Amino acid sequence: MSRALPRTYFGLVAAVTLALSACQTAPPAVVNAPGTPTTIQDPSLRGPVSGVGIEAQDIIAMTDRMMRDMLANPTIGAKTPAPRVIIDAEYFYNESSSRLNKNSITDRLRVSLNRSASGRLVFVGRQFADMVAKEREIKRQGVVDSGTNPLARAQLGGDYRLGGRITSLDSRSPATGQISRYNQVTFEMIDLETGQIVWSGIYEFLKTAQDDVIYR
């Protein structure tokens, strides 16, 4: 047998092997099959997955700004005695095209304010009124004792309550596949006796993104 022949066979076998390996039924290559371990990320920064709607970093930025602004307002932040405020989502409307839980905005605002106000504001938990009413009732029925706090004549009434609105304006370019969403979030504190708006704040931002052409 000649020496050239084995080399030829070797070449052929190698080629066939390569060809087969290129076509082989390999185990399906799943994107990131082993997954990604849990990582803790700063919610005030844009995350690895984002779109054009309202996201964590927007909620943090807007509530931080509103909190500072509200505390700097003399009507609310420097009143004596400390005014009672109700901050919840009851009168905070979502008219935007973003599906979201409004509580994530109002809860953060209330908690941030409560921690920063240092007694300058009294927060009324109107969202817990049912819970308080039930406890008051069984205390007065003698089912439970009166606790260590003195009994109050009634639950606290509010001086001011948060109102607001989330709106958005979407635009799309069929030519480029770009989508833009202008998000506007307004916050207002309403005097619960007169209806006067004693403080207003607005937070707005525009986000633009463009899908790969294959998805347009």
Add this chain to the structure above:
Amino acid sequence: MIRARHVPGARHRRAGWLLLLGALALGGCATIGAREREMEIPPATLSGFLAGKPAPLHDLYAVLLRQGPRNAVLNQMRVGLAATDLGATDAATEALDQALAGIETVYAQSETAAKARQLWYRESYKDFKGEPYERAMAYYYRGLLYLREGDFENARASFKGGMLQDAFAEDAQNRADFALLAFLEGWASHCLGDQALARQSLDEAKTLKPGLSLPALDHNVLLLAETGTAPVKVGDGPRHSLLRYRRGSGFSEASVRFRVGDTARPAFHVEDIYWQASTRGGRPVDYILEGKVAFKDNLSTAGNVMTTVGLATVVAGAANRSSEATIAGAAVTMLGLIAQGVSGAVKPEADVRAWDTLPDGVHVLTAALPAGPPRVEAVFFDAAGAPVRGMTRPVPIQFAKRCGIGWVRSRSAVPANPRAPGTVPGG
């Protein structure tokens, strides 16, 4: 030791064989990539995944797991709709939320999307997000779930999100013309008591569908009925590179009447899903696929010519005992085969994966009914106005806050085949 005798042309022959093998490998290489195949799931993993999920949907969930992220949005859409039909609200909510998360993901600088643009990959290599009508319908179904639970604000946001998906039509007159979604956006505002916003959206719906009756101020119940089967995606044109639609078939129901107590009221045919699918116009990706077809065809033609000429040269060389002509002919033949092989590896087919459990049409009626309303039934009629035999369905009404909703389909949303069309290449 016997030394090998040098054979003139042996090196050329070996090279030729290798070239031939390479061409065959390229041309005959299985066209189904690993990413497009279903994964084998260990039974323990599968049973763990299915635990707690509605039993009638186990096959769908299993396919969701096996087909992985490439078809996740599509499979979640099918699971979500089937779960909605079965009344499994939690499963439906979870599935549709995940589908919408996939739809809202912006695919920029995505490796899979980039590959789907390449010559060697089908368009269906990309992660499925659906065509605009499919995306819009995912928002529609999610919005209905919000309506059921009385979250009218997020319902409205969903319907708005659906309308946005319809904003990419190439044909301007068919852009953002989803009357169903405009109507429902108005209905959500109506349920919120925001009549100004309600009127704005309802007027838009009325402009799109002039025959549509708008809800009166005292209307508190929305009745929706879905008829027929989903539009069918077809790979048409050269090399199946053009995405076309056919109306779903195998159904005769065309209209609906809601029987409330003793009275039957006709529902308005507010949306034609086939029409929404088929009037979008061209897609930007069509130009990419067109380029793939041109490349494939040109290369194939060149390969054919080279193979023919090469073989003719080989024959002529053999007849004339000219080894040079034979070698040259063989080389040209090899190049021709390579060109044909490369051409065969180009994949210009349009992505025909489709949400096949969608209806053909959606019909709507609003009414003022007391909570705990009388029995409501939907009676389906064919195009001639005759009732379709055996097609009368009870319509349970779910009230939340100030509004109620009844939703019914003429056909089950639980598919007979757990795999959506086009999700198994070559299958």
